[in-house]
Each structure stands twice: as structure tokens, then as C-alpha cells.
Amino acid sequence: MGVTRDGEQGPNFAPGMILRARQTILTEGVRGSISQRVMKQFDLRQGVDPQTYGLGIKEVWEIPAEKHKPGFVQHSFGWPMDDGTYGGAWLYHFGENLVSYGFVTGLDYSNTWLSPFQEMQRLKAHPEFAKHLEGGRRLIYGARALSEGGFQALPRLSFPGGVLAGDSAGFLNMPKIKGTHTAMKSGMLAGEAIAETLGQEGSSEATSYTERFKSSWLFKELFEARNIRPAFARWGNRLGALYAGIDSVIFRGRAPWTLHFSHTDHEALKPAEKSKPIAYPKPDGALTFDLTSSVFLSGTNHEEDQPIHLKLRDPSKWLPVNWALFRSPESRYCPAGVYEALEEDNTMRLQINAQNCVHCKTCDIKDPTQNIDWCVPEGAGGPNYPVGM
Amino acid sequence: MKIVVPVKRVVDYNIKPRVKADNSGVDTQGVKMSMNPFDEIAVEEAVRLREKGAASEVVVVTIGVTEAQPVLRTAMAMGADRAILVQTDAELEPLAVAKLLKVIIDRENPGLVVMGKQAIDDDMNATGQILAARLNWPQGTFASSVTVEDGRITVVREADGGLETVRLALPAVVTTDLRLNEPRYATMPNIMKAKKKPLETIAAETLGVDIAPRLETVKVVEPPVRQAGIKVTGVAELVGKLRDEAKVI
Numbered sequence: 001m002g003v004t005r006d007g008e009q010g011p012n013f014a015p016g017m018i019l020r021a022r023q024t025i026l027t028e029g030v031r032g033s034i035s036q037r038v039m040k041q042f043d044l045r046q047g048v049d050p051q052t053y054g055l056g057i058k059e060v061w062e063i064p065a066e067k068h069k070p071g072f073v074q075h076s077f078g079w080p081m082d083d084g085t086y087g088g089a090w091l092y093h094f095g096e097n098l099v100s101y102g103f104v105t106g107l108d109y110s111n112t113w114l115s116p117f118q119e120m121q122r123l124k125a126h127p128e129f130a131k132h133l134e135g136g137r138r139l140i141y142g143a144r145a146l147s148e149g150g151f152q153a154l155p156r157l158s159f160p161g162g163v164l165a166g167d168s169a170g171f172l173n174m175p176k177i178k179g180t181h182t183a184m185k186s187g188m189l190a191g192e193a194i195a196e197t198l199g200q201e202g203s204s205e206a207t208s209y210t211e212r213f214k215s216s217w218l219f220k221e222l223f224e225a226r227n228i229r230p231a232f233a234r235w236g237n238r239l240g241a242l243y244a245g246i247d248s249v250i251f252r253g254r255a256p257w258t259l260h261f262s263h264t265d266h267e268a269l270k271p272a273e274k275s276k277p278i279a280y281p282k283p284d285g286a287l288t289f290d291l292t293s294s295v296f297l298s299g300t301n302h303e304e305d306q307p308i309h310l311k312l313r314d315p316s317k318w319l320p321v322n323w324a325l326f327r328s329p330e331s332r333y334c335p336a337g338v339y340e341a342l343e344e345d346n347t348m349r350l351q352i353n354a355q356n357c358v359h360c361k362t363c364d365i366k367d368p369t370q371n372i373d374w375c376v377p378e379g380a381g382g383p384n385y386p387v388g389m
Numbered sequence: 390m391k392i393v394v395p396v397k398r399v400v401d402y403n404i405k406p407r408v409k410a411d412n413s414g415v416d417t418q419g420v421k422m423s424m425n426p427f428d429e430i431a432v433e434e435a436v437r438l439r440e441k442g443a444a445s446e447v448v449v450v451t452i453g454v455t456e457a458q459p460v461l462r463t464a465m466a467m468g469a470d471r472a473i474l475v476q477t478d479a480e481l482e483p484l485a486v487a488k489l490l491k492v493i494i495d496r497e498n499p500g501l502v503v504m505g506k507q508a509i510d511d512d513m514n515a516t517g518q519i520l521a522a523r524l525n526w527p528q529g530t531f532a533s534s535v536t537v538e539d540g541r542i543t544v545v546r547e548a549d550g551g552l553e554t555v556r557l558a559l560p561a562v563v564t565t566d567l568r569l570n571e572p573r574y575a576t577m578p579n580i581m582k583a584k585k586k587p588l589e590t591i592a593a594e595t596l597g598v599d600i601a602p603r604l605e606t607v608k609v610v611e612p613p614v615r616q617a618g619i620k621v622t623g624v625a626e627l628v629g630k631l632r633d634e635a636k637v638i
Binding site: 001002011012014017062065096097139296297299300301379384386387388389 | 403407410419420421576577578
């Protein structure tokens with residue numbers, strides 16, 4: 001805390017702390033900084049599929065009382081995205097005249113011109129969504145990556161001195177777009193396993209966590225859902241949906257085969273010249289909005305005088321790769337307008353507005369050469385979402 | 390010398406406040422709440438005075454709902470020694486707050502009260518002044534610098550168009566402005582220590598003070614949305630619009 005923009009110790013500098021524990025439960029959410037390092041150091045991902053992610057962007061609306069139907073649930077997939085791009089939306093009526101609308105884009109998309117934010121905005125113009133939101137006002141905006149790999153992408157769950165739980169491991173159930181119940185269960189199993197380990201002399205790894213997981217409903221649930229997401233990745237939305245129906249209705253998730261994810265999300269991106277540009281409609285200011293006014297509603301803020309927390313591992317790579325080949329995909333996939341490609345002195349440069357960051361981690365995931373390093377910013381920075389919304 | 394620092398729990402300064410659909414007030418349901426930033430400055434200044442040896446104890450006080458306790462813990466993590474919560478679910482106006490504070494201050498008998506010049510939720514900028522009047526103590530408001538010496542306090546005030554330096558006899562009430570200091574972070578060890586510091590809860594109704602509101606809120610509305618700008622074709626059109634539509638020239 002209190003490190004200045006230049007990396008010096010400012011007047012309010014407070015040194016970091018080393019927390020030592022016999023067992024550490026990592027529950028950082030998707031793409032956690034410590035979890036990533038632990039997975040690498042202990043080689044926890046050996047022999048499992050690469051993790052695949054989605055980017056969820058969400059808005060909360062307040063709508064006229066006469067339109068509000070508490071408990072109303074609507075899901076969609078497909079339009080406005082093409083058959084090869086996975087994604088879908090939800091719309092829930094809840095609380096006092098509130099509507100939660102969100103859109104998840106599979107980050108294994110290939111078209112570098114795609115903007116998850118714009119896809120999310122333009123779906124609201126669809127009559128089935130517009131009719132709910134018209135006459136209402138948007139209250140909150142937020143975004144977060146989620147893990148979609150499910151069963152096949154789960155790493156080894158324990159390592160000497162700790163375990164991975166929740167989305168640090170990737171327990172989200174993708175077909176249900178739900179991960180809260182699975183995260184809670186994984187935490188309970190981890191707790192039981194660790195209690196057992198701490199009671200044993202000389203044992204440093206809670207290995208029974210994996211066994212406990214395998215004999216729980218959590219395993220069964222994720223196992224039965226395992227083929228849905230890869231089917232979409234493999235055959236597109238139409239055939240994927242057909243397969244998903246067969247897999248879940250006929251085989252009830254117990255098909256005698258398992259479909260796999262063949263590549264990471266960042267490898268899926270195609271260069272600009274091989275991608276078809278997408279003409280997104282302009283925001284109307286009533287149903288659809290621009291990025292700036294959206295980010296404002298996330299309540300995000302970072303202490304200004306701190307080192308930029310989004311770093312390029314090799315800054316010289318940006319121009320020849322991100323710009324020349326892909327035309328700056330980060331300026332489109334970032335749902336907070338952090339990245340801007342600016343023309344300066346007849347050349348292009350990348351502007352990083354780290355203060356806007358809503359901590360979704362998409363850049364860490366999707367950068368084609370994994371050159372963007374999402375470092376942890378100073379504590380207390382980031383989006384401010386209201387509880388329960 | 391003991392310093393009492395009254396603090397208020399408000400909607401976090403990063404949150405865009407939202408007016409309730411029935412225009413009765415601001416919706417605080419599920420919204421992140423924090424210490425009023427001006428009060429953080431007051432806590433910081435009080436802790437600095439103690440660290441310099443000008444004070445021996447810093448007591449933070451808040452008046453409000455039970456959920457205001459974390460604000461007191463934050464103040465103690467920043468260095469305050471103990472805390473008092475005057476518990477009430479009632480909506481309070483500055484007059485009521487000042488009256489309740491006076492009871493606490495009469496009991497605590499501090500040499501100095503340092504508090505934020507205003508709360509960022511209602512922007513009243515009144516409690517410090519009313520409190521000083523009711524205590525019949527001198528007041529130094531909008532402080533950008535504070536020095537304690539020989540039973541007196543010198544306060545540099547951010548007055549309109551410049552700085553005004555006043556010297557007050559203690560005990561006194563000082564309200565803080567933005568430039569007074571930059572509050573420190575509550576560090577992890579201090580947050581842990583703050584959990585063990587004493588926090589006393591007093592029910593407001595036991596203090597024998599009339600806290601009934603004197604004002605009636607008729608309506609709360611959001612500021613009007615700014616109209617989009619237009620592009621003019623030339624100077625003539627600009628001048629024409631300024632004269633005929635905006636009527637500013």
C-alpha cells in the first residue's frame with residue numbers, strides 16, 4: 001500500500017505482510033493471481049484440458065412496476081453472435097422492480113473484431129429483451145470472466161500446503177451458468193479434508209479433498225454437464241445445441257465419451273484480415289449505451305498514485321502483434337475501456353487506462369500472446385457492486 | 390488531553406447514489422457504505438496529534454444503526470483508542486446529532502473535538518457549528534492546518550478567497566477540510582488489533598434528548614440530465630444561438 005506511480009514508497013507507504021499458514025485455501029475467483037502461480041509451480045494442470053473462459057457482462061435495471069413479474073426467467077443463446085461464437089444471455093426479474101440482464105461471450109471466439117460489450121448492448125434491441133427494459137432505467141453495470149471448462153478443465157485440487165476451491169479451481173456449472181452452489185460445496189469439502197490433514201502428523205497435502213470431491217454430488221453434477229460446452233466449441237451453436245439436447249435428455253449426461261477442449265482461448269483468435277469486421281449500431285441512450293457511461297455505473301475506482309496494475313510483459317510486442325496482426329483486440333474485449341489504440345506521430349501506441357479496470361481478468365486470458373499481465377492493484381481499488389444485485 | 394472524533398457512516402464516495410423510485414430518498418439497500426471522507430481526515434488528524442504527544446487518547450463516536458460499527462472499527466484500525474456507538478434507527482438531522490454528541494462530550498470531557506466539516510450524503514455542513522454553539526466552545530471550521538500549543542489551538546481556515554488563521558482557547562471544536570492531511574491506510578495488523586479495542590454501545594433513547602426531526606423531506610429527485618451538445622456550422626450561427634436561444638449575449 002502507498003507505492004507511488006513511479007514505484008517509490010509514498011508518504012502513506014505500508015509494507016505488505018507475509019501470512020504463513022499450514023494450509024491455505026485459495027478462493028480467488030476466476031484466474032486468480034496466486035492460483036495461477038500455484039498451478040504453474042506445482043504443475044497442477046498436467047493432463048487436464050486447458051481452461052476455457054467466458055466474459056459475463058451484466059446490467060441491473062429498474063423497470064416500471066406494472067411490467068415487473070417477480071421470478072421471471074429468460075435465457076437465450078445465438079443471435080446476435082454468429083454460429084461459431086458461443087454466448088448467451090439471461091434476464092431475471094427480482095427484488096423491487098429490478099431486472100438483472102447479462103450476457104456471456106465465450107472467450108474462445110475467433111473474430112478479432114468482436115466486442116463482447118457491443119454484443120451485450122445490441123441484444124437489448126431484440127424485442128424479447130427490449131419489451132422488458134423499455135421505460136426503465138439502468139442502475140448498475142459490471143463484468144467478470146467466468147470459467148467454462150468445467151469437469152475436463154479441473155486441475156489437481158490439492159498441493160503441499162493448500163487447496164484450490166471455488167472458481168480458483170473452476171467449479172462453475174456452465175450449462176446452468178451457476179457456480180455459487182458448487183463453490184460452496186467445494187469449500188465445505190476442502191474444509192473437511194484440511195481438518196483431517198491438520199490432525200495428522202507430518203502430512204502437508206490435503207489429498208482427501210480430491211477423493212471427497214469424487215464421491216460428492218458436485219462431481220456427479222459437473223460430470224453430467226461435461227460435454228455441453230465443448231460440443232458448442234466443436235460444432236457451433238446449432239449443432240452444439242442439438243448435441244446438448246441428445247447428451248442431456250437421452251444420455252442424461254452419462255454418455256460413454258467425453259469431449260475435450262483442444263486449445264486455449266487466446267490461441268483461438270484469428271488475425272484481422274481473416275476476420276469479418278462487425279458493424280455495431282450506435283447506442284440510443286435509452287436501451288443501449290456507450291462504454292464510458294457504463295463503466296461509470298460499475299463504481300470502479302483506483303488510487304491514482306500507484307503503479308499501473310496492467311502490464312505488458314514485453315511492450316515491444318504490442319505494435320507488431322496486437323496492432324499489426326489483430327488490430328488491438330484488447331480495445332474491444334475489455335468491457336471497461338481500459339485499452340485504447342491511439343495514433344501518435346504516425347504510429348500506433350497502446351494507452352492503458354488502468355483506473356477504469358473492473359477486475360474481470362479478460363485481458364489476462366485473451367491476449368493472443370499472453371503478454372498482458374493482470375497484477376493485483378492496491379487494496380480497496382476496483383468496482384463497487386451493491387450487495388445482492 | 391483527550392480528543393473526541395465524531396464520524397458518520399455514508400454511502401461510499403465511489404458509488405453513484407440512486408434515488409428511490411418513490412422519490413422518498415436515496416436507496417441505501419445493499420449499497421457499499423464507508424466512513425465519510427472528511428471524518429477520515431478528522432480521525433487521521435486526531436491520531437497524528439496523539440502521536441505528536443499533543444493528545445493522550447482518541448475516542449471515536451458515531452450515531453446511527455448497528456451496522457455503523459465497521460466504521461468505528463476502521464477508525465480504530467487507523468489509530469483511535471476506543472469507540473462509542475450511540476445506537477438509533479431514527480433519521481437524524483444535524484441538530485439532533487449535535488444534541489446527542491453534547492451528552493457524550495459532557496460525559497467524556499475531552500479537550501478537543503475534531504470532526505469532518507460536512508458529510509458527503511446530505512452536505513449539511515452544520516453539525517460542527519451547532520455542536521460548538523451548544524457546548525459554548527470556540528470553533529475553527531474548514532481547517533487546513535492545526536497546531537496545539539499551551540492550551541490553545543491554532544487553526545488555518547480555508548476561507549473564501551484565501552486562508553484565515555485563528556487561535557482558539559481549548560476546549561474547542563475543529564472541523565476538517567480536504568487539505569488538512571491524507572488519511573493513512575488501515576493495515577492488516579491494525580485491523581486485527583482494532584477488533585480487540587473497546588466499543589461501547591449506548592441506546593440513543595437513554596440519553597434523554599429530543600431527536601425528533603424538525604424538517605420534512607418533501608421529495609428527492611436526481612439532477613436533470615445534461616442535454617447533448619450540438620455542432621454549429623460557423624461563427625454567425627454560434628453568435629445567433631448565444632443571443633436568441635441561450636440569451637447570454
